[in-house]
Amino acid sequence: MTEAIRAARILTMNPQCPEIRDGGILVREGRILAVGGWREVAGNGACRDLGPVTIVPGLINAHVHLELSHLAGRVPGGRSFEAWADGLFAAMRESRVTEAAMARAVAEARASGTCYMADVVGREFDMVRRVLESQGVGGFLFNEFSGRAREFCPRSLPRDWSPGVHALYSTDHTLARSIKEWCASRCLPFSLHLAEVPGENELFQSGGGEFADFLRTRRILPKGFAAPGLSAARFARELGLLDERTLAVHCVHLDENDVEIVAASGARVCLCPRSNRQIGVGDAPVAALCAAGVPLCLGTDSLASVPSLDLWQELRAVRALMPSTASLFDLLELVTRNPARALGIDADYGSLAVGKRAVWAVLPDDMQ
Structure with a gap:
């Protein structure tokens, strides 16, 4: 199953695209298919909204x-x-x-x-x-x-x-x-x-x-x-x-x-x-x-x-x-x-990018 994950903010740890506001990650079988703005990702899989959080790589x-x-x-x-x-x-x-x-x-x-x-x-x-x-x-x-x-x-x-x-x-x-x-x-x-x-x-x-x-x-x-x-x-x-x-x-x-x-x-x-x-x-x-x-x-x-x-x-x-x-x-x-x-x-790890494992963590409020 393909799943579209939504978050208010994504810190990808990719220097070419370090931050995405109102972002999405498209996931299939534990791997990332796409990372981008929610509008780009939405509609391509079952939606799961993480709410007003910032996510970072696991x-x-x-x-x-x-x-x-x-x-x-x-x-x-x-x-x-x-x-x-x-x-x-x-x-x-x-x-x-x-x-x-x-x-x-x-x-x-x-x-x-x-x-x-x-x-x-x-x-x-x-x-x-x-x-x-x-x-x-x-x-x-x-x-x-x-x-x-x-x-x-x-x-x-x-x-x-x-x-x-x-x-x-x-x-x-x-x-x-x-x-x-x-x-x-x-x-x-x-x-x-x-x-x-x-x-x-x-x-x-x-x-x-x-x-x-x-x-x-x-x-x-x-x-x-x-x-x-x-x-x-x-x-x-x-x-x-x-x-x-x-x-x-x-x-x-x-x-x-x-x-x-x-x-x-x-x-x-x-x-x-x-x-x-x-x-x-x-x-x-x-x-x-x-x-x-x-x-x-x-x-x-x-x-x-x-x-x-x-x-x-x-x-x-x-x-x-x-x-x-x-x-x-x-x-x-x-x-x-x-x-x-x-x-x-x-x-497999270290950034949120296409092909890598779909693992992330939520950034604590005091670290933002």
Whole structure:
């Protein structure tokens, strides 16, 4: 059946036709047949009027840990990263995620406009895929690796996925390089947490500091670790981990030189502002990243560090960090066009255009 969807305003995220007043979208079998003024679309299918709302492309969450969905409200924050991490480890030892908890988290995200998630997954790959499909949410799964050096031989997994690295402080650097090379040889996205924690740069520059002590005490630092004498971003570059298919997550602790390194590499950065504040690591240098032309995305991280997977809340948090000249279009790019390109799904998602999936979200009144 063909359906004609009417809305008072459509923000397509297409620079050639960014805004349509009294607009319509013609949909058949979940794909967009036409986008334009209501007069152009009306009469071509069964009408559904959304009323006086503004619709935008369905939102894309570029970084989430659905395996931690059962830990909502169970990990205290507001202190230091080390205290939060210890609370997380304790909570993870007590229980494992259930499919019901994960389904609730995804359903709530979907209700707030999320249509696609890039999930960082460990052992519950099949559960994550099953829940996303049952909720009608698209998903790219980063199967995360950490720990010792070993020959990298990933198992065969279904549909959109690639291996990723937890962080350079928790993963042997030879293994990290092997994973990145495997992704690059297949033109697949690659994800890692980078420069998230206070003390991460000190660890790589000198091998010392409170964060280094924390990692050694809890046996997180790979055996035989030797400080390269570089910042986290510089070290990632030296290992060949940063390019246009890299999604570097958090990037809170970057100085001016680090920002230049990330920008020159073409890497995409995924910001998680609410999580960063909750776990005590600070705010990313968003204005500097914007000025350097780094493509930015947004992720919620997990329910162990944020109260919800609502990307509108994430946009409200990041808006205060954006340059004063940033437009609504600039802001919406962080959850539409930019993550779609970073994940290689822009043929289906990221804008409201002919041929793409017919998924949209309603713009909240305070964001207009």
